[in-house]
Amino acid sequence: MKRIGVFVCHCGTNIAATVDVVKVVEAAKLEPGVVHAAEYPYLCSEAGQNMIIKAVDEFGLTGVVVSACSPRMHETTFRKAAAKAGLNPFMVEISNIREQCSWIHKDSKDGTEKSIILTRAAIAKVHLNEPLHPGESKVTKRALVIGGGIAGIQTALDIAEAGFPVDIVESTPSIGGKMAQLDKTFPTLDCSACILTPKMVDAAAHENITLHTYSEIEKVEGFVGDFTITIRKKARYVDMKNCTGCGLCYEKCPVKKAPSEFEQGLIKRTAIYTPFAQAVPNVPVIDKTQCIKLKTGKCGLCEKVCTPKAIVFDQQDELITEKYGAVIIATGYDQISLEKFGEYSYNSPDVITGLEFERLTNAAGPTGGDLIRLSDKKKPRSVTFIQCIGSRDTSKRGKPYCSKICCMYTAKHAMLIRDKYPQIEVNVFYIDVRTPGKNFDEFYRRSAEEYGVNYIKGQVGKIIDQGEFLTLQSVDMLGGKRMDLQTDLVVLATAIEPVKSVRIIASMLTASIDTNNFMTEAHPKLKPVESPTAGVFLSGVCQGPKDIPETVAQAGATAAKVIGLLVKDKLMTNPCTAESNEKFCNGCSACTKVCPYGAIAYDDGIVHVNKALCQGCGACAVTCPSGAMDLQGFSNRQLMAEVDAICR
């Protein structure tokens, strides 16, 4: 039998005014195993804690019950005090007689009676408490960043600067992501490539950063501090070491029919290609769905012209396995498909998306920055932007959220046009213009006031391509009139969504994802860059729509959190974990299916709990029919003892 000490706190008058603490002490003394019971005005004070420490020694206590405020308040305090007294901290239980008694019951009799019962329940539980010891697990001092856009690059650079090795896995042939496609950036209008390219080069050159481009995550095992991740490096058919990046191969490639991903399909590219001139690494890849040699065995022109002999047609996918302490998801976004929005005639060459416009206005883009209609190559006389295409849309066609970046990039696009071609008329159909952000509203107002962009509160119902021009059936809500506006070029501010593959990545990492495929953060306010899964962090748009300044700020925050993890040599694990009794385990493995953390593994007839992964929810313990699975700290017996004590 344990030797239990019970300590009842007055909390000044917070408890003592309603609860007769002396009565609680007297009642506690009658409970089996209680060898000492006392009250004190402020147990959480140093003197109060010392009183507990002294009593542990004096009465040889093996268990402590503190009847005081909520355990959410001072459980840690009293557990630390117990540890000072040489007791295992988990031999302390709190009964909450302030929040649950004195503060809500006016009647002293009721409050006192309930305090006695709650104290009794805590005593019953302590009888069954076992010393618990947080486990330790090692930390592999290496991070993996999934996604090589600005979010991934910035996170990787910051971690690398702190001295830890980082790998970036990027699915396309080059890092850079969406930002590499942009022309200018709001609200300062500096050139996107000019600020991004140096970062890309830094990342490639950094001694702590390893790039795996044209690669994907194949498999994830392990847990915080100790992930083992397999990366598939897709066959590039070009030897990275030998290639000098001269570009002769794609100049000679006879296939010129593949839509260029980087140019948003506005122009075609060759079968062997680098996505864009500043690509990092500057090593081409062969698109095996296009290459004549790979499809039919003929051609091989690129191989003939390549002097360093870098073309390798029989190259295979390569699997590499590496250990990591932390994983950062930075997979970014895509524009949604406009398939379901037939009324906007997106199939017309003169109706384009925001991202397509970026390429069209970019000096390095397919038209050399010359703004033309793609149908007849003529300069448009007017350009009309339509906001919220598929955003804030609760019908099943679009997305219910605001895509956040469109108001600002539309103001930017409008301004760029008016700046370069003052004769072009620019209209913007908007529902609301949302510009919270430093210098954002000023920027938007400038586009309207200084550049004469015509903002129309209203929407377009339908776009009709009439060859020469487009007719927009629209409404000006402030003017209160229906309009059939004629315009030459339409830019749709298309909603953005997380890249499709993030769902697969999230499930491999057991990180949670919301109904819109955005990664869920551990806490929306207080843990915005951590996922609820320990060791998995979030950076960039995968967590929610955001612009470049926000993304970079978040990337830095994420890096700080990751560094905070990687500097540790060992991690303390939560001691309240599930434990399976091998003797009773049937091996049915139902527990493995309900574990949100993949912490339970079935092996040869029984299951094992990985203590480092287990977070102690207890889903498994209830699923287990034989009761072999139990949760330490909240065991079946402990909880039933509490039930029994309350119902006595």
Added chain:
Amino acid sequence: MSVGEFKPLVVAFCCNWCSYAGADLAGTSRLQYPAEVKIIKVPCSCRVNPLFVLRAFQKGADGVIICGCHPGDCHYSTGNYYTRRRITLLYSMLDYLGIEKGRTHLEWVSAAEGVKFATVMNKFVEQVYELGENRRLEDWRCKS
């Protein structure tokens, strides 16, 4: 307890992250709810084994209520989704066996819903008062 004066006993299982915190908030906001409610803290509502519910009734509880985070807000991501299925089936079975429905309840209470916690408890206890003493699911050995 004097004869004729029925004072029910209600056991409330509250998850540590939302509902227990909600109860704390009810406390700090000084919102009254009946002293008949005795809270047992569990890490997650999915820790509540049907055995515990039956055990409470067996030992003389007149009502059992389970509180957890709202679906989608579980600290452990998915725990309360399992709770939702398990407890729905359990309560349905208890109903099928003729146990009065008013004696069981489940409510999602977030850490911010102190008012809801108090309201729910007030309502539930009132309901149990109306049903009177639990006779159908009780171990007579343990009652004096």
Added chain:
Amino acid sequence: MTNMSRDVLHTLSSTSIEKCMSCGRCSASCPVADEMNIMPHQFVALLKRREVEKLMESNTLWKCLSCFACIERCPRGVEPAKIVEASRLAVIRQQGESHISADEIPKYLESESDLPQQLLVSAFRKYRG
């Protein structure tokens, strides 16, 4: 003459005007908005303001083709055409009598007015007391 409250229209139309975010896509999509003295988006706004009588007196009731483009294109599921339809019903209910009988239908069919049959069917449904 009318005590038709917003709630009645609400029930009749079974739409949720609270969802409206005033984007105007309904009016932009409406083929006859030009001819209406109250356009679909204004119709929703007036209902929000409980100015039901204005709606019942507007020519929108007679101009709306019930093509449902506004319903189709509304990103929030507000269904403006249903409100128009409900207003029509409200007007008819007030009048409380039958405006068309089965005997009259052949007359319209044969006339040179080129009335679409679909219109006759829906008119019959609506205006038969």
Added chain:
Amino acid sequence: MQELMKAKAQEMLSNGSVTRVLAWKKGDFETNPEPAFFTKHVDDMVYNQYCATNLSNFMVGVEKEEGKTLVFLKPCDTFSFNQLLKENRISRDKAYIIGVGCEGVKVIDEMQETGALLEKCNVCTKIKHMVYDELIGEDVTRRVTDDPLTRFKDIEAIEKMDAGERFAFWQGEFSKCIRCNACRNACPPCGCKKCVFDNDNYDTAQKANVTTFEEQMFHIIRAYHVAGRCTDCGECTRVCPQDIPLHLLNRKFIKDINALYGEFQAGADIETLGPLTDFNIDQDAEPSIVYDRG
């Protein structure tokens, strides 16, 4: 058919392709064949409409034994086999399964035929073998007399009673329980190495029912533990010496699961997640549905 089965069993035993045969053998009366293992000769083996026992359950016992077992399974027994397979209680490669046709199992009372088939056979939905290596006589005509949907009619009848009547009904049934554990032993998924009701570590150990509550507790928890795993094989009710209609508990769970989470048949395959180890974020009913149904 019986002769075909015996010949096949003898052949496989003799040529050593299996170590033992799990089948039914002649009992003391013609009407009570019993499950048996044969290792040499199969002369006593029988197969007829009295062979009720679900042999899948006996495969757990020989799982750790050397060699392969030839087992004869009726269509409905294969669901239990799959369920045990899914729960890692048995291995597929240790069994050679011969699926046998079934015309329904006859009800025996006092060792006499009553002329009726088991209730589960009248509403049988499990007509096809879900897992087998070979089939014998699978095309014998089945005698399903009732619409399979009527298998829930008894449950609906109970649901229609008021709470007091329901309580009285079950009290009456449970009070007959002698805690012989036959239901537990006959039930394939209810095969824990150590039952919570036998486990002294669990504080719930109760070897015999002392109170009315313990009768209820045992049966509620037993039904709950097999919810989503029960194939509705009906062995619990069939083996109950006190004639408690235990299947009405399991079937209630099945009915609720089907209604709330979509049709589910345990043992139909070995991949689908069981309804209690799965969830649907948007569509799962709230527990309040129990109260809403009045």
